[in-house]
Amino acid sequence: MNNMQNLIETTKQEFISALKKVNSLDELEAVRIAFLGRNGKIGALMDTLKKASPEEKKGMGSLLNELKEFAHHAYEELQQQLQGQKLKKELAKHSSFDVTAYKKHTSSGSLHLYTHLIEKLENIFISMGYQVATGPEVETEYYNFSALNIPENHPARELHDTFWLTLPDYLLRTHTSTVQIHMMEQKKPPLAIVAPGRCYRNEATDATHDFMFTQVECMLIDKNISIAHLLATAKTFLQELFDKKDLKIRVRPGYFPFVEPGLEIDASCPFCTNGCSACKKTTWIELLGSGLIHPNVLKCGGIDPAVYSGFAFGMGLERLAMINYGIHDIRLFHSNKIEFLTQFS
Numbered sequence: 001m002n003n004m005q006n007l008i009e010t011t012k013q014e015f016i017s018a019l020k021k022v023n024s025l026d027e028l029e030a031v032r033i034a035f036l037g038r039n040g041k042i043g044a045l046m047d048t049l050k051k052a053s054p055e056e057k058k059g060m061g062s063l064l065n066e067l068k069e070f071a072h073h074a075y076e077e078l079q080q081q082l083q084g085q086k087l088k089k090e091l092a093k094h095s096s097f098d099v100t101a102y103k104k105h106t107s108s109g110s111l112h113l114y115t116h117l118i119e120k121l122e123n124i125f126i127s128m129g130y131q132v133a134t135g136p137e138v139e140t141e142y143y144n145f146s147a148l149n150i151p152e153n154h155p156a157r158e159l160h161d162t163f164w165l166t167l168p169d170y171l172l173r174t175h176t177s178t179v180q181i182h183m184m185e186q187k188k189p190p191l192a193i194v195a196p197g198r199c200y201r202n203e204a205t206d207a208t209h210d211f212m213f214t215q216v217e218c219m220l221i222d223k224n225i226s227i228a229h230l231l232a233t234a235k236t237f238l239q240e241l242f243d244k245k246d247l248k249i250r251v252r253p254g255y256f257p258f259v260e261p262g263l264e265i266d267a268s269c270p271f272c273t274n275g276c277s278a279c280k281k282t283t284w285i286e287l288l289g290s291g292l293i294h295p296n297v298l299k300c301g302g303i304d305p306a307v308y309s310g311f312a313f314g315m316g317l318e319r320l321a322m323i324n325y326g327i328h329d330i331r332l333f334h335s336n337k338i339e340f341l342t343q344f345s
C-alpha cells in the first residue's frame with residue numbers, strides 16, 4: 001500500500017470514529033466542516049492528488065472519490081437520524097396540544113357607558129368651541145353653596161342632601177355647578193366650558209336616585225350673552241346628542257339660586273311623535289336645568305356683571321342614558337354587572 005492509499009484509509013477511519021462520537025446536529029456540522037468542508041481533510045487529500053503522477057492519479061482518484069461518496073452518504077444518513085430525534089423531542093413537549101380542543105370563550109373589554117357618553121358630550125361641545133374643565137369632588141361649603149348664591153340657612157341647601165366631611169366646611173360636591181366658580185377664578189372671559197363629573201347626595205337610593213351620579217355642566221360667559229344664546233346652544237347640543245335635526249325644545253320657569261332667570265328646558269321626545277314610555281306619554285322629556293348666571297355668582301368669580309353676562313345649564317348623565325337606552329334602574333350603572341356593561345360595548 002503506497003503512501004497516498006494509506007492517507008485515504010486513515011482519513012476514512014478518522015471520519016468514522018468522529019461520526020461515532022456525534023450526539024447532536026451541531027457536532028455533526030463540526031465533523032462535516034473538518035472533513036468535507038472547503039479546507040477539510042478530504043479536500044486536502046484532493047489537493048495532494050493533484051500533485052501526484054498520472055498513474056497514481058488513476059488508481060488513487062477513484063479511491064478518493066469512493067471516500068468522498070462514503071463520507072457524504074454517512075453524513076446525510078446521520079443528519080436525517082438526528083433531525084428525526086430532534087423533531088420527536090419537540091413534539092413530546094407539545095404532546096398535550098390538541099387543535100380540535102374546545103377553546104374557552106374570552107371576552108374583550110369595552111368602554112363603560114359613562115366614558116362613552118362623556119366622550120360623546122365632550123365632542124359635541126368641543127365642536128362648538130368649548131373647553132373641557134374639571135373641578136374637585138371634595139369641595140368646600142363656599143364653592144358648593146355660598147359662591148353660588150346659596151347662603152347659610154337658604155332653603156335650597158335642604159334640597160341638596162349633603163355628605164359633610166369631618167373636616168369643618170368640607171363636603172362631597174352635590175353638583176357640578178361648583179366648576180363655574182373655579183373656572184371664573186382661573187380664567188378671564190370669554191369663557192366657554194363643559195364640565196362632566198361625579199356628584200354625591202346623601203339620599204335614599206331608588207330606581208331613579210343614587211347617592212353618586214354624574215352631572216354635566218355647561219357655562220358660557222362673554223359680553224352681551226342672552227337667553228337667545230342659551231336656547232340656541234341647548235337646542236344644538238340636544239339635536240346633536242340625539243342625532244335628530246328636527247328636535248324641538250320648550251322652556252318652563254325653574255328655580256336655581258345661581259341663575260336669574262332660571263329655566264327648565266325640555267326636549268321633544270326623540271323616540272316618538274305621539275307618546276311612548278321614554279316620555280311617559282307626554283311627547284316631552286325634561287332634560288336641562290338652566291338660566292342666566294346670577295350677578296352675585298359672577299361677582300364671586302371676580303367677573304364684573306355690568307360688563308359680562310353668561311348662561312349655564314346642567315343635567316344628570318344617568319337619567320339621560322336611562323331615557324336613551326331604556327335602562328330601568330339607575331343603580332345598574334355602578335353595579336359592575338357584566339351582563340349590563342357588555343350591552344353597550
Ligand code: FA5
Nearest residue numbers: 175177209210213256289290291312313314315316319
Ligand atoms: C342642579 O344640580 C343644578 N346644578 C343644575 C343647573 C346647572 C341649573 C346650571 C341651572 C344652571 P338639580 O338638583 O335639579 O340641579 O340636578 C340636576 C340633575 O342631576 C337632575 O335633573 C338629575 O338628572 C340629576 N340628579 C340629581 N340628583 C340625583 C340623584 N340623587 N341621582 C341621580 N341623578 C340625580
